[in-house]
Amino acid sequence: MSEVPTREAMLAIMTKMTELAGEELDSGAVVKIAEVINALCLDLTDMELRYYLRFGADGEVELMTEDPGLQPTLTITTTSETLHNMAIGVTNPAKAFAMRKVKISGVPTMKLGIIGGDIIDMLFRCYREALGE
Numbered sequence: 001m002s003e004v005p006t007r008e009a010m011l012a013i014m015t016k017m018t019e020l021a022g023e024e025l026d027s028g029a030v031v032k033i034a035e036v037i038n039a040l041c042l043d044l045t046d047m048e049l050r051y052y053l054r055f056g057a058d059g060e061v062e063l064m065t066e067d068p069g070l071q072p073t074l075t076i077t078t079t080s081e082t083l084h085n086m087a088i089g090v091t092n093p094a095k096a097f098a099m100r101k102v103k104i105s106g107v108p109t110m111k112l113g114i115i116g117g118d119i120i121d122m123l124f125r126c127y128r129e130a131l132g133e
Contacts, residue, residue, distance in 0.1 A: 007047045016130035018063035027059025039070040046079040077103040087127040112132045
């Protein structure tokens with residue numbers, strides 16, 4: 001089990017995770033995601049960090065640390081520890097959501113269920129790979 005990354009290390013992990021996600025998703029899949037989620041905001045409250053993943057109609061995935069000026073379609077609010085533990089499989093995401101350790105806003109639950117689970121699973125895989133696990 002790995003330690004929760006420091007604030008400084010988190011950017012490197014998120015950057016690598018995004019690169020890996022861009023490689024894993026073909027442009028057609030990104031375009032399909034962009035129809036439901038144009039931007040995902042990951043708000044890590046304990047680190048006072050926000051990461052934005054833009055899913056473009058051009059098929060590109062982009063990580064930004066500054067607000068891209070898009071209204072995020074999906075915002076996930078949690079702590080770095082909860083995110084890390086979900087990504088490495090220590091914490092069940094559904095249980096973390098039920099315990100209010102994760103808040104989700106923006107996308108109606110029905111739409112999120114159609115596409116969100118696969119995206120989150122893929123991002124968690126890429127996160128683990130970025131960690132070297």
